[in-house]
């Protein structure tokens with residue numbers, strides 16, 4: 354464990370474990386490729402690994418199902434051991450570590466004191482505003498989070514609960530859950546890795562990026578790394594030609610579903626979801642939901658849980674958690690307006706005599722006034 | 726449509742005795758009745774281009790949101806039905822947007838009726854009387870030659886709805902490349918309208934609100950035409966409305982906010 358005064362570099366640790374220079378270069382090259390960097394960046398990656406120590410990571414679970422952790426340890430590229438043990442030092446993770454109780458909590462303090470401003474706080478799950486809803490080691494989780502975040506180099510929010518509030522924050526939100534990013538102390542940078550769970554490679558690659566470049570990756574307006582959240586699934590989807598053609602599966606069992614038609618009418622959220630599923634795919638690139646015939650449910654999008662039903666095209670009334678079928682509601686409202694018009698028109702006909710009379714009065718008056 | 730000039734055309738005179746630029750042109754038809762040139766040619770063209778584009782945008786938009794017809798299926802993605810519908814939607818969207826840009830520009834050059842606005846006290850008192858009029862209550866609604874205040878307000882609301890649809894529409898349009906120059910012009914909308922799903926929802930909901938506006942607007946115009954005999958409907962084609970001389974004076978007072986002598990035959 355990297356607790357020595359002068360910390361060993363990643364390369365030094367590798368050599369101590371008997372890795373040859375040649376093997377080390379292979380790994381560095383593989384990591385460069387996995388991060389989507391150009392081949393000529395290999396020397397940069399090698400240099401980083403030769404000069405930088407492993408990145409201490411404290412991984413904390415709050416209101417979460419541990420999905421991101423589960424997904425993280427199933428990363429294939431760069432494979433889990435390479436990143437986990439070569440590039441980062443996962444100092445604390447409730448689901449994975451052997452230690453527990455006071456020893457585990459004290460270890461957090463130790464990391465905070467030894468590496469202030471150097472460690473990454475990876476946070477998973479949302480934080481509740483309801484007092485007493487979540488305590489860890491007897492302390493309100495929110496308090497612990499703020500304390501650990503305050504000294505972190507950066508906070509990486511892992512998964513849709515940490516990034517947007519997610520399922521704990523879904524209607525009716527009994528614990529008043531909010532995204533951990535809402536609790537990050539001012540001045541501490543953070544990024545969002547949404548997904549329910551996020552793709553393992555997206556999490557590991559983001560950490561690897563921080564190790565190699567010493568900075569957070571480039572992010573978009575919503576603080577998501579552009580490399581993985583730049584595009585909508587809809588723009589990278591293998592079923593897109595069927596969308597443009599106007600060929601859609603209507604049910605999960607019809608001919609269209611068998612032919613691999615677009616899943617738009619089955620409620621596919623690909624047009625509003627930013628994630629890397631279509632490019633990186635899942636389980637080491639094996640497949641992804643839309644490839645295997647299931648519409649995207651928008652798991653990486655804010656509030657996806659409240660945008661139900663998943664299998665229909667709906668719109669959400671702004672500022673509410675209510676979704677409607679716009680065409681059905683629109684037709685009903687058109688009917689209501691038409692009925693109102695009919696009533697008003699009838700009233701116009703009935704009262705016409707009276708109004709005309711009144712007008713003539715006014716006119717006579719006016720004519721007198723202007724002296725005619 | 727030729728601009729009405731020459732013999733038989735008279736205009737109200739300002740205090741200085743000169744024709745004021747924003748004043749509309751009047752034409753006496755018979756004793757006691759005048760024709761007023763209310764909608765200038767560019768305004769009329771805009772009106773119908775706008776109407777047509779809203780119709781096209783609505784039909785194509787509803788298809789995009791809810792494809793109600795499928796392409797003939799050969800099992801291959803060789804048709805381009807949704808593709809064409811989207812292209813038509815986008816081209817019409819540009820026409821619709823440019824129409825609005827032009828209409829706002831015309832505010833600076835058109836006659837008085839092109840730039841009525843609700844930032845006057847008179848507007849709101851007139852509005853109150855107009856509402857009473859439409860609720861069949863006793864009222865002192867003056868006669869308006871251009872829009873009545875209620876109609877005016879509805880057009881302003883229509884403007885706001887159009888703006889929302891245009892903004893969110895251009896977001897959806899550039900959404901596939903948010904990382905480009907054009908993408909950066911629209912990506913701030915995340916912070917105003919919410920995430921992609923919300924922006925799409927705004928677009929779809931306001932599309933329907935615009936259609937509801939259109940329905941009410943058509944009813945009101947037909948009704949005004951029949952009840953007031955003002956030629957409202959033909960006015961959007963010819964530009965002229967007919968008015969009783971006395972009513973015109975009343976309207977003039979209300980619009981200009983001052984009593985003045987009219988020399989209208």
Ligand code: HEM
Nearest residue numbers: 779782783786787789790818890891894895897898929932
């Ligand atoms: C009166 C004006 C308009 C109406 C009634 C209208 C209607 C609609 C509707 C109902 C949708 C479907 C939304 C959904 O998927 O739920 C849509 C989509 C869209 N509209 Fe409009 N729209 C209008 C103006 C515009 C404008 C000005 C633009 C600007 C470029 C625009 C661009 C788009 C785009 C890009 C889409 C998404 C297409 C796609 O998903 O492939 N629209 N519109």
Ligand code: SF4
Nearest residue numbers: 590593615616621623
């Ligand atoms: S399946 Fe979904 S993401 Fe793919 S083209 Fe159809 S709507 Fe878009």
Ligand code: SF4
Nearest residue numbers: 628630649650651652
């Ligand atoms: S396809 Fe959609 S719902 Fe499925 S994992 Fe990807 S983003 Fe989440």
